[in-house]
Amino acid sequence: MAYHVHALSSSSPNSTSTMATQGFQFNHTMYRVKDYKKSLDFYTRIMGMSLLDTHEGGDFTLFFLAFDKPGVNETAEEKKAGKFSREGILELTYNHGTEKEEGDVYSNGNSDPGRGFGHIAITVPDIKAACEYFESQGVNWKKRLTDGKMKNIAFILDPDNYWIEIVESKLRL
């Protein structure tokens, strides 16, 4: 199959969409979590993300997380104010009380019914070191580096069993 990468890309500098979509950013991805305490512990203490902001919505609470970047939104006030002005934000929605329910509350998107969403991916400078670190933290695995055919990617599971792909930043497909 031929996919005509260049013909499909919007790189033409004078196209309507290039003008109208100037400054657009893929800011965040949102999924729901059963127990915000477990999720925040996982994404901050283990994954190393910063909690930028929280938002109370009445019967739900939103949590905005991201990896810190040198020179970008370094203070707590900058993190909060700048959360819609950068890429790489993870928004977790906690519907109050779900942590009291038995078993899984949400679908991770990878089995029917409910298949659609697949995973988020974290890229890392050194995948072996990262996987050794995750092992030391006792994370749950969907696929260790040594499992299956693809020896250059791993999948860990977050507290709701959402898949998190681990990929080395310099991987070439």
Place this chain on the structure above:
Amino acid sequence: MAYHVHALSSSSPNSTSTMATQGFQFNHTMYRVKDYKKSLDFYTRIMGMSLLDTHEGGDFTLFFLAFDKPGVNETAEEKKAGKFSREGILELTYNHGTEKEEGDVYSNGNSDPGRGFGHIAITVPDIKAACEYFESQGVNWKKRLTDGKMKNIAFILDPDNYWIEIVESKLRL
């Protein structure tokens, strides 16, 4: 409720996770699409993203998309090689033949069974201008700016009915 934002964030410079997670990036979000031609047209021509790379996996094909950023991966070769070294990538998985099936193939995550994933969000410099542009392109809406209580966000639908939130970059919650 008190969420102890600062206590939960991993901003302590000497913590184990800060050392081990140095250089981690939230690189991409993956979901499955029924008809890659419709999805690529939507994400490139209407949304203004660039197709960075494709990957053939036998009975599936992966498409990597992102918004161009000034000075970042400007050539086709840089876009392809650098796709795991930046944030804000959308990965679409096309399982060959799904476009021939009747009706919706995938769940968008927002109704049971299958609730979990919620949406991706695109932040824009001017939300009124962006929504007028989407209207001119004939996109499908989940929520126009004028619908419902929240007058400062909108939701459009992609060809698989995944929700895309539109938020102004300078919004303060």
